[in-house]
Amino acid sequence: MAATSGSSSSGASNKSPGLGGKSGAALLQVIRDDEQSAQLPPGLTAEVAKRMYEGMIAVRVYDERSLKLQRSGRIGFCVTSFGEEATQIGTVAALEEKDWIYPSYRQYGVAMYRGVSLAHMAAHLYGNADDLAVGRQMPAHYTFADKNFVSISSVIGTQIIQAVGTAMAAQYKGDDVVSATYFGDGATSSNDFHSALTFAGVSKAPVLFFLVNNQYAISLPVEKQSGLDELYRKGLGYGVHSVRVDGNDVVAVYQATKEAAERARKGQGPTFLELLTYRAGSHSSSDDPSRYRSKEEMDYWKSRDPIERMKKYLQQLGLWSEAYETYTWENARDKINQATSDAEKTSQPAWETLFDHVYADLPPHLAAQRDELMKNESDLKLTNEGEFPL
Amino acid sequence: MAATSGSSSSGASNKSPGLGGKSGAALLQVIRDDEQSAQLPPGLTAEVAKRMYEGMIAVRVYDERSLKLQRSGRIGFCVTSFGEEATQIGTVAALEEKDWIYPSYRQYGVAMYRGVSLAHMAAHLYGNADDLAVGRQMPAHYTFADKNFVSISSVIGTQIIQAVGTAMAAQYKGDDVVSATYFGDGATSSNDFHSALTFAGVSKAPVLFFLVNNQYAISLPVEKQSGLDELYRKGLGYGVHSVRVDGNDVVAVYQATKEAAERARKGQGPTFLELLTYRAGSHSSSDDPSRYRSKEEMDYWKSRDPIERMKKYLQQLGLWSEAYETYTWENARDKINQATSDAEKTSQPAWETLFDHVYADLPPHLAAQRDELMKNESDLKLTNEGEFPL
Amino acid sequence: MATQTSTSASSPTQQMTLIQAITDALRTEMRRNPDVVVLGEDVGINGGVFRATEGLQKEFGAKRVMDTPLTESGIVGAAIGMAVYGLKPVPEIQFSDFIYPAFDQIVSELAKFRYRSGGQFKCPLVIRTPYGGGIRGGLYHSQSPEAYFCHTPGLYVVIPSTPYDAKGLLSAAIRSDDPVIFMEPKKIYRAIKGEVPTGEYTVPLGKARVAKEGSDLSIFCYGAMVDVCQKAAERAQEDGINAEIIDLRTLYPVDEESILESVKKTGRALIVYEAPKTCGYGAEIAALIAEKAVDSLEAPVMRVGGFDTPFPYTLEYIYMPHPARVYRAITELAAYQ
């Protein structure tokens, strides 16, 4: 991937407290700290650059909102992706709408960029009757079939091999479709990371592996997750083309993804992309990171904020104004606040829905269980109060 | 591992039909085809060299015998390791008796070299009352606790992580013990290959991974098992020191193992050793390799037979004579034939033994099941006739 | 009500073993629907270690009959991804003893995909896997793990006992819109023969079959145990005991109606299965009867299962339920006052 225009080796990995990278491999970067003036790399339009910036802001606003709702007890749980916005937006912007997405719980920004309805997203946060997943999953487990955004499992790593299966199916059918999957540094240790890379290495199916290395799996730092300094090397162990990208540089992420997707479309096989970033927030609303990491480290990474970096880049390019900035944030806030207030007013899913979608058709034993429930308990005053989960 | 004396890069991989190896990485070799005269590498005595030769012959003879017993219907099933003798003998000869072994079904030669009783081995082939595993497993699933030769599972790959656990335990206790595990090219795709290498990379426990790359997993050639040409690179994906060794060169295997074991003992962590060899026989007595590989390929590898190569090497060293050769084969045959004839006369395990060893103590429900069986069925004339398994 | 009916065409038939019927079902459904693909270890050039996929790669090519790396989790996980995209994969797990590395994909993913996505996604596919003892396979080539899957909502669990049902049920499974675990009694792969239509037909999922009508007691069984029960029942018939044998065929969701109907008729129930007795599938049938037909019961609900130990090698003939053991249970049950 040496040909990415504007890319350069960076010392960032050496400065970053939470980072291994002793051997200092090339980290693809476009937005460089030392750059005084910038150029848009070929193939990236000003329009897309701005759309990516706006996309990252929307994710940030959504996270701020859901955390607030969770803190005030209005929703039971939430996941945020503070600091990882570029890994979501830079990738999805470089893919096509027909490409399939197998995300983990931390990539709803990918769906947002594809324009899913915020009302549906908010409904899912509340698990209410409008939730497309009918209130069955904890918040952050979105499903948007119309956007090829596949249902999310809490089980770490299982989606990775499924994405390969989808790529193999597209290959079999001769469809011009790329399958992309996202997972964390923790997930690289899972069974299905291994099965997925094995299958991809052999099948040469059109699949992109986005390893969002945010350097933590809950409390476990990446140095204890793997004996490797640079996780992108994992891909090499399967004969899969592999690159390492500054995951807080949305333009570099975009470029690397574009190139990988092209390879895949040309039948040149899978690419493994390590997107090096940092989980700036807590693992989830149940987690307290002060137990296991230092303020200095968090502060360092705050200084590498992907939105701030893109802002400077746009400024250098002359694509930014105060008015634009204000409008973008306010617009995002308005829409998201509206969606969540609406969602709060929506009622729970009906009890009967418990029995739907276990099978294509309701089998007799489930019909009987449903009928018994409705007959015997619908006059009981039961509610969903209780503790919140991890 | 550049320092192995006598090692050299070889073109063997390019000549071998069943082999990938396009990028032609260094393959450690000591016994070279072109060598006119040879020297024992430092650290290998003539005595050990001969013992290794004899050890390989014993395995060969054992395989010939068990295959004959299986063909004539005297035992139900067998596994052989034709052509892979050096991977077993070269490794175990370089380890110490206190080191632990987590083998797959194809490394009973390791136990033989440690001097297990042939009577016990034969009893296991027959699954009779003298079988240390009480006739519970198919042949080739030996257990010899007194030789630190751990019970074998048919399930591919599960032993690899267990070996790491044992190494971590030795590390925790401060024992000078190395844990060694053997597995095939097929097993590199298993879940617990991945978990094992992950744990080893992080823990730096004293574990040796012997990948016996015999280039087939039943009918699947290694090119379809992995997108990699050289499987030793898999170890690098976990930050584990990795080497590639000519697995039909018992001296190279010995040397590489010695060096890896020393590293482990010095606290320098695990080593991953690809031992490149070829499964000269069928996968098991149920398998017919003519369905999936060519005669030419098999013939080529017959010419690389590890016993023949070692024989030439000993000849060059002046350590060989006709009389020695004849005695070694005959002695092995006599002992093994004696053991199997004795085993044939031994009766089955008693029915009651079915219920032993499920738990440390027999729980009430199992005592009841046993008593019911003995009360109601011991006068029935039931026997173990039936088809043989795969 | 238990049924013998099927959507059988009046096509010509042919004598087949159970495994031939399975191959024939795969071939027939692959000819019918280009989205049907087969994948697994050694299923291609080798035709499967039991030869269930013999000839398929030759007819349909290596892209449709795929030899995979040695990872069951990968096989099932990839198949799920294919099914989500719209193919109809039929992965093979070489022995059901080796299905456990794929347990997470089956239980966490396959079974829950439709539910967790509110019906937006689904992944109907058929996992074929030989199960059970009787081939001297010892601990790891003999297990019967059906109970695990019958405790996993979202799955169908199907086990045939005759060549006719094997083809018809497998065809129905492949056409189903739900994931199916299709377990094949390898002990009788070649031991049992029967007439099988050479054309397309299905045997409906969810319906049991009366393998033998009777009035004195009901035997519930499936797979290789049907033949064992039949032999035992024949022997009992000589003593004047007329046992009914219900071949459950679909274990989950089970045909409750047929079970209860039979027990209400006979008042006595025996369940026979190979897996370890405790918490085995037979427990559910016994519990069902104890819950819904207790007033009809004239005797204890009996179970003949495998012992609560791992599966042995040399002594498998005494581990597995055999006709003599089932016969003894029948006589005891019939005699109970």
Place this chain on the structure above:
Amino acid sequence: MATQTSTSASSPTQQMTLIQAITDALRTEMRRNPDVVVLGEDVGINGGVFRATEGLQKEFGAKRVMDTPLTESGIVGAAIGMAVYGLKPVPEIQFSDFIYPAFDQIVSELAKFRYRSGGQFKCPLVIRTPYGGGIRGGLYHSQSPEAYFCHTPGLYVVIPSTPYDAKGLLSAAIRSDDPVIFMEPKKIYRAIKGEVPTGEYTVPLGKARVAKEGSDLSIFCYGAMVDVCQKAAERAQEDGINAEIIDLRTLYPVDEESILESVKKTGRALIVYEAPKTCGYGAEIAALIAEKAVDSLEAPVMRVGGFDTPFPYTLEYIYMPHPARVYRAITELAAYQ
């Protein structure tokens, strides 16, 4: 016979939550035996996501309380290797929903190691894992997979319902020479408090406990359902129905004697569990009763289980057996003629 006894020392006691009792058991056993080690995801510096291992790494060091990579198969597989070598590992699986990646190591290896080696090797260890609903965890943070393990010979399956038992049973499990799956009802981790001896003691494995004596009917339950059944039984008591509650504690191998004794006394049985009803653990208890106590039965053997669906998020309060539902079952069962 069901028992309240234990090898309790007459040591001072302290008020503890169930999870505090678990931490206390770990601490006590680790002080007692240097071979006891703890490993799992986030168990070290973070003290476990539920804080069950809080303070242990500080006291015993990072070599004895090990944070592991994210692989359950690795955690259990490595623990097996440690146990085979002679350590006594206590791995934690963060949620029992995530035990499936380790299913192969548990079912194929852990459970069969002693058997397959003819007793030459063994790997006693304790897998701790929080299970069950009631914390709004949805599909993947609420499951109750105990039935799978109760169908796996070679394992013990233990579930406490009180702080006293939690410490005593976990201590006994750690000292046992067999592998134990120790499942912790996370719903009541902090909700249930009780007096717990601060010193060493054990509660024997394999013995049920009479949680409430009664004569009209028997309720069999475990874990978080004991409290639910107690509430329901209290309500029924007001109606004059005197239910006996048996807390099974060790699910496998189960205390058959206590179960049959109670049913023979009351003639009526109800089993309550959270997992999907079909093929759930309650099926085995019902089958046991139908097989061995049918003549004492005055009513159907009833089961209240989870519905046969995956576990939901918003509607978990209606999915899980709750006191009102159990109360209704009690009144129905008591009224049955």
